[in-house]
Amino acid sequence: MNTQVSTKQILKRLFNSYIKKHYIKISISMVCMVIVAGATATNAWLMQPVLDDIFINKNKDYIIIIPVVILLIAFVKGIASYFQSVLMSFVGYKIVADLQRHMLTTLLKCDLSFFNTTNSGTLVSRFLADVGALSRGVHNVIINIVKDSLTFIFLLGVMFHHDLKLATITLLIFPLAIYPISRIGKRLRKISKNTQVGFGLLTKKLTESFQGIKTIKSFNAEKIEISKIDKEIENLFFLTLKSTKVNSISRPLMETLGGFAVALIVFVGGTQVITGETTPGTFFSFLTALLMAYQPLKSLATLNATLQISMASAERIFEIIDQKPTIIEKKPNKDSMLKANNSYNLRIEKVDFKYENSPNLILKNINIEIVKGQKVALVGHSGAGKTSLLNLIPRFFDVKKGHIFLGNINIRDLSLKFLRDHFSIVSQDVILFDETIKTNIAYGRENANLHEIQNACEKANCNEFIDDLPNKLNEYVGEKGVKLSGGQKQRIAIARAFLKNSPFLLLDEATSSLDSKSERKIQVSLSKLMKNKTSLVIAHRLSTILDADKIVFLHKGKVEAVGKHKFLLKNSKIYKNLYEIQFKEKK
Ligand SMILES: Nc1ncnc2c1ncn2[C@@H]1O[C@H](COP(=O)(O)OP(=O)(O)OP(=O)(O)O)[C@@H](O)[C@H]1O
Numbered sequence: 035m036n037t038q039v040s041t042k043q044i045l046k047r048l049f050n051s052y053i054k055k056h057y058i059k060i061s062i063s064m065v066c067m068v069i070v071a072g073a074t075a076t077n078a079w080l081m082q083p084v085l086d087d088i089f090i091n092k093n094k095d096y097i098i099i100i101p102v103v104i105l106l107i108a109f110v111k112g113i114a115s116y117f118q119s120v121l122m123s124f125v126g127y128k129i130v131a132d133l134q135r136h137m138l139t140t141l142l143k144c145d146l147s148f149f150n151t152t153n154s155g156t157l158v159s160r161f162l163a164d165v166g167a168l169s170r171g172v173h174n175v176i177i178n179i180v181k182d183s184l185t186f187i188f189l190l191g192v193m194f195h196h197d198l199k200l201a202t203i204t205l206l207i208f209p210l211a212i213y214p215i216s217r218i219g220k221r222l223r224k225i226s227k228n229t230q231v232g233f234g235l236l237t238k239k240l241t242e243s244f245q246g247i248k249t250i251k252s253f254n255a256e257k258i259e260i261s262k263i264d265k266e267i268e269n270l271f272f273l274t275l276k277s278t279k280v281n282s283i284s285r286p287l288m289e290t291l292g293g294f295a296v297a298l299i300v301f302v303g304g305t306q307v308i309t310g311e312t313t314p315g316t317f318f319s320f321l322t323a324l325l326m327a328y329q330p331l332k333s334l335a336t337l338n339a340t341l342q343i344s345m346a347s348a349e350r351i352f353e354i355i356d357q358k359p360t361i362i363e364k365k366p367n368k369d370s371m372l373k374a375n376n377s378y379n380l381r382i383e384k385v386d387f388k389y390e391n392s393p394n395l396i397l398k399n400i401n402i403e404i405v406k407g408q409k410v411a412l413v414g415h416s417g418a419g420k421t422s423l424l425n426l427i428p429r430f431f432d433v434k435k436g437h438i439f440l441g442n443i444n445i446r447d448l449s450l451k452f453l454r455d456h457f458s459i460v461s462q463d464v465i466l467f468d469e470t471i472k473t474n475i476a477y478g479r480e481n482a483n484l485h486e487i488q489n490a491c492e493k494a495n496c497n498e499f500i501d502d503l504p505n506k507l508n509e510y511v512g513e514k515g516v517k518l519s520g521g522q523k524q525r526i527a528i529a530r531a532f533l534k535n536s537p538f539l540l541l542d543e544a545t546s547s548l549d550s551k552s553e554r555k556i557q558v559s560l561s562k563l564m565k566n567k568t569s570l571v572i573a574h575r576l577s578t579i580l581d582a583d584k585i586v587f588l589h590k591g592k593v594e595a596v597g598k599h600k601f602l603l604k605n606s607k608i609y610k611n612l613y614e615i616q617f618k619e620k621k
C-alpha cells in the first residue's frame with residue numbers, strides 16, 4: 035500500500051498545477067533574491083577597502099564613501115528583502131488556499147461510502163497540518179534554491195576574487211558535508227508521514243471526545259479519555275522529537291567542518307599576511323565571505339530534508355484530491371425526458387444491496403412499486419434494512435444489482451441534481467448546522483424569502499417554540515442543534531421539507547421516544563407535509579401505517595409481505611407480531 039510516489043512526479047505536479055501560474059510574482063521575488071544575495075556578498079567584499087584603505091592607509095575620502103555605500107546597500111537590501119518575502123509568502127499562502135479548495139471540492143463530491151470509512155479528524159488534519167507543511171516546504175525550497183545558493187555563489191566569487199588558493203581549499207572541504215546530509219531525506223519523509231498520521235489521530239480523538247462529552251460524563255470516563263488522548267499527545271511528541279533529531283544530525287558535522295575550514299584559512303591566510311603575500315584587508319574580506327557563506331550552505335544542506343517533509347504531505351494531499359466518486363453521473367443524461375419537480379411512479383426492481391464493508395447482502399431482491407400520489411409505509415425490525423433502502427433512492431449509495439426507476443427512467447440515467455431535487459428527505463437523525471433557525475430551515479434554498487420561511491414554520495408547527503426564543507428565527511441553534519429538543523429539531527427538519535416542496539417525500543420516522551404531546555404535534559405537521567405528495571415512509575407510528583396505501587414489511591433484507599394494514603394483520607403472522615411489539619403500545 036505504501037507506494038512512495040517519486041519526488042520528481044510530485045514536484046512536477048505541484049509545479050504545473052499550483053506554482054507555475056504565479057510565475058510573475060515568483061520571478062520578481064527571484065530578482066529581489068538576487069539583489070539580496072548580491073548585497074550580502076558586497077558587504078563581505080567591502081571589508082577589504084575598510085581595512086586596507088581606512089585602517090591601514092588611513093585614506094580620509096574612504097571614511098565618507100564607504101559608510102555611504104554601506105548605508106545604500108542596506109537600504110536596497112531591505113527593500114528587496116521586503117518584496118521577496120511578501121511575494122513569496124503570497125505564493126505560499128495562495129498554494130495553501132488552492133490546495134484546500136481542491137480538497138474541499140473533491141471531498142464534498144465524494145460518496146457517503148467514502149465518509150463511512152474515512153475519519154473526519156484525519157481529513158481535518160490533512161486540511162490544516164499537511165497543507166501548512168507543504169506550503170512552508172515549497173516556500174523554503176524556492177528561497178533555498180535561489181537566495182541561498184546565489185548568496186553562496188556570490189560569496190564564493192568574492193573568495194575567488196581575493197585568493198585563488200584559499201578559495202580552492204574551501205571549495206574542496208564543503209562538499210564533504212553535503213553527501214551524508216542528503217542521505218537523511220528518505221528517513222525524514224517517513225517520520226514526517228508518521229507525524230502527520232499522529233496529528234490526524236489526535237484531531238480525531240479530540241473531536242470525538244468533545245462531541246461525546248455527554249457520554250463521557252455519564253460514565254465518569256474523563257480519566258479514561260484523558261489517558262487515551264494523552265497517548266496520542268505523547269506519540270506526537272516522540273515523532274516530532276525524532277524528526278528534529280534526524281534533521282539535526284547534520285549539525286555536528288557542519289559545525290566541525292565549518293570550524294575546520296575557518297581554522298585552516300586563518301592558518302594559511304595568516305601566514306600569507308605575515309609574509310606580505312596578501313594584505314590584511316583582503317584576508318579579512320575573505321574570512322568574512324567564508325563566515326557569511328556558512329549560513330546559506332547550511333540551509334542548502336538541509337534542502338533535501340525540507341523537500342522530503344513536504345513531499346510526505348503532498349502525497350497525502352494528492353491522495354485526497356485524486357479521490358474519485360463511485361456514484362457516477364451518466365453523460366448525456368435523460369433529465370429532459372421527465373419534468374423537473376413532477377411526481378412520477380417510483381419503482382424498485384430486483385434490487386440487491388450491500389455496503390462496501392459488509393460481508394453479506396443487506397437487501398435482497400427488493401421489488402416495490404410506489405404509485406404517484408400514494409403513501410407507502412416501510413416497516414420492519416431494527417436492522418432490517420429500511421434506512422438502507424431509503425438511501426438508495428436519491429443515490430446516496432448505488433444498488434449492487436437491479437434498478438430503480440423514476441417515471442420509467444432508470445435513476446442512474448438522471449443527473450444527481452435533477453434526481454435529488456425530486457425528494458425531500460427527513461431522516462432519523464436530524465443534523466442541524468450551527469447557524470440560525472432561519473438559515474437552517476432555508477438550507478439549500480438561499481433565495482427563499484422570509485414569508486416562505488415563516489409559512490414553512492407555521493405548517494411544521496415550529497412557531498410555538500420559535501416565538502419563545504429571544505431572537506426568534508435568528509436564534510443560533512448550537513453545534514448540531516444542541517440548543518433544541520429532539521422534537522424541535524425534527525420539526526425544523528419538517529419545515530425544511532415544506533420549504534423544499536419536492537413532489538416526493540422520503541421520511542425516516544425517528545424511533546426516539548418523544549412524549550405523546552410532541553409526538554402528536556409532529557404527526558400533525560407530517561400529515562400536512564405528506565398531503566399531495568408521493569411518499570415512502572419508514573413507519574414507527576401507528577397513524578402512518580393505518581392510513582398508508584400500502585405497507586411493505588421488510589425482514590432481514592427481504593420483502594416479507596405487502597398489503598394494507600388490515601390485510602396484513604389478518605394474513606401475515608410475522609407482521610402481526612411486529613405490530614404488536616412496535617406499534618400497538620404507541621397508540
Ligand atoms: N454505513 C454502513 N456501513 C455498513 N453497514 C451498515 C451501514 N449502515 C447500516 N449498516 C448495516 O445494514 C443493516 C441495515 O441497517 P439499516 O440502518 O438499514 O436498518 P434499519 O432497518 O433502518 O434499522 P432501524 O429501524 O434500527 O433504523 C444493519 O445490519 C447495519 O449494521
Ligand SMILES: [Mg+2]
Nearest residue numbers: 420421422462
Ligand atoms: Mg433506520
